[in-house]
Amino acid sequence: MSTANQSEMNSRQYSNAWSDYELLDAGDGKKLERWGKVITIRPEIQAHFKPEWSFAEWQDLAHWQFEEISSTQGEWKKLKPQAPEQWGISYESLNFGLKLTKFKHVGLFPEQQANWCFIKEHVSAGQKVINLFAYTGAASLIARANGADVVHVDSVKQMLTWANENMERSQLTDIKWVLEDALKFARRELKRGNRYDGIIMDPPAWGLGAKGERWKLENQLPDLLEAAYGLMNPGGFLILNTYSPKVELADLALCAKQYFSANQVQIKELWMMSKTGKALFYGNILRAIK
Template sequence: MSKLFSSHWKDYELLDAGGSKKLERWGKIITIRPDRNAYFKSVTPYSDWYQQADFEFIEESNTKGEWKQLNPNASKSWVVSYKDLKFQLHLTKFKHLGLFPEQQANWDYISQNLQSEDRFLNLFGYTGAASLVAREKGADVFHCDSVKQIISWGRENMELSNLDNIHWVLEDALKFANREVKRGNQYKGIVMDPPAFGIGAKKERWKLEDKFEELMSLALKLRAKNGFIIINTYSPRLLDEDIYRHAEQLLNNEEIVVDTLCLKTTTDKVIEYGQRTLIIA
């Protein structure tokens, strides 16, 4: 499995990493966040990090924590740009800010492979970076997420980017995908960002490694002729051999490429994030 590197841009840099932490610049704001994949030693000492940083996320458990403000003058909410798109960032209790920079390579792929009026589906869409990229190309975009606040956040990003007419779908992603299959709808591009675990439409708990085959099957049914599917997975329990095993059972003449999403720090350290599965006809 090869490494797929995303690039820094004007408003984002992975400055350094090490000791299970990473130092990032988001526009003018610099954060320190935990990252277990930064298992190596940082290049610059932590004392230098803390002189630069505005906020640090302190983990209380694997699923939550709180932000410590290091610069009393720093704003807890701010806007960054990616090319002509704009994103509102917030300090959340889950250490995320509203954007996943390691997916920048995906955004460029979407932009290069969609044309005006192509239909595009973003399942588990979060705050909508992929949706905005597709809409900017003129695609007819459907964005599905089950959390009302996240849909509102995505809409805010759309309006900040001077875009409109994204179809916001507040629904369980698997339920919506199954209904779309029954309706016979198809999409030129499909992106999925399923969580490592979740709660289904009937409140049942599920794990990604158990649902991956169903997700891939639904995506193949929803993909239009000559379309593409991107599935980003961050579960340590879903291995690349598992992905290929499911693919062998479901794919016909499609090509599948599984890469590891990566970012390189400005100090030349590499953080690996998760798998990116690309399926094309």
């Protein structure tokens, strides 16, 4: 293997399938996934290669196919008469409720499995963890299952409700739910003097705030890292996911350099292999230990 290829492989972090989730195939701008017994076809901008299986084979397997109406919304097409609109899957001891949404998501980002492993390895009972832009709570549940005191922050009420239901499904209790803009809440925590042993951030690439303000991750990245560093206890960890095509590994390294030394930081591309051997890119991740 050439030095360039070796360097490329070293910069990759692969998430793994598990019994209730598989990336079956990918290509032609789509991905074929199995969630428990339900199989979906969803758009995937990074699948800019040819799939291993024909699209006819995909449709023969799948229960649902998401068809885009605009760049942000679409609708689900039922491919099997008995296809459920809501169902559940498990990951280790945790249980998640899944359902079809108009944004193509079903309630879980399985490519985060590599980060779930990192959280499980680095969190112990009694530690304080804050999950910002926390969605339906997989990372919060992983930390709570390890005994951490968890603060879960999201600006969408329906996501907090969904996450709370997942907590109850998983027979966990006492996650603190915060309905708030994540960065604003983090800054208030700084002023209050609250500190954490784990900071988890999964910000959107872009979007609109509660008052119509525009959010672009590439513009907010320095502020996010500044807040995260301030909230970290010595020895604490940070996980920052970036799905934005405008945030590259070099951008993360440049921002991280202001707060962490080289031996404190790990910056990787997040990938997953399909059952058919296709490698699919999911964005970049920064992990740091203070």
